[in-house]
Amino acid sequence: MLQEYYIQRRGEAILLKMAVESAVLDVVTDEKLLHESLAALDASHHGLVDVPFGRFGPFGVRLNIHSDDSLSIFADGPEFDPPMEQSAAIWISKEEIRRVINDALSG
Numbered sequence: 001m002l003q004e005y006y007i008q009r010r011g012e013a014i015l016l017k018m019a020v021e022s023a024v025l026d027v028v029t030d031e032k033l034l035h036e037s038l039a040a041l042d043a044s045h046h047g048l049v050d051v052p053f054g055r056f057g058p059f060g061v062r063l064n065i066h067s068d069d070s071l072s073i074f075a076d077g078p079e080f081d082p083p084m085e086q087s088a089a090i091w092i093s094k095e096e097i098r099r100v101i102n103d104a105l106s107g
Contacts, residue, residue, distance in 0.1 A: 002096040007104045014104050016054070018073070020090045025073060027061045029054030034101045037063055041071075041094055056088075069093050 006017040014034070016027045033054055040051045040063070049065040056075040064072040071094050077086035 002092045002100070005100050005103075007100075007107055009107065016100060016104060018090065018092070018100065020092065023088075023090050025056070025061075025075065025088065025090050027054040027056060027073070027075075029061075029104075031105060034105055038098065038101055040065055041098060063097070065094070069095070071097055073097075 001020060003019045003021060005019065006015075008015040008017075012030050014029050014031070016029060018025050018027070033052060037051055037053055040049055043049075045065070046067055048067075049063075051063040051065060052060065053063045053073065054061045059075050059077050061073060061075045064074060066072075070091060072089050072091045074087050074089045077088065079085045
């Protein structure tokens with residue numbers, strides 16, 4: 001469950017700082033990716049949908065939209081032993097990420 005979030009803009013870049021009970025994830029994104037993320041959240045699908053969401057430093061961040069109400073946000077880190085790579089993730093609800101995205105787009 002999302003505990004709190006913070007949004008900061010710098011030019012076209014949007015910083016999303018999201019905290020869950022035992023983790024924090026910062027993502028730099030932009031309006032284009034946020035609109036695409038909302039469209040993917042609203043689309044009907046079966047199974048897992050993987051959507052680009054932004055960056056954590058040099059690493060890509062993706063939304064993993066599940067067919068139920070759950071959603072994970074993964075920062076894909078450097079390769080460790082191909083095809084394995086390091087990663088970090090948080091799990092929140094689709095409604096929570098919609099709230100964060102809409103607040104970011106309205107600010």
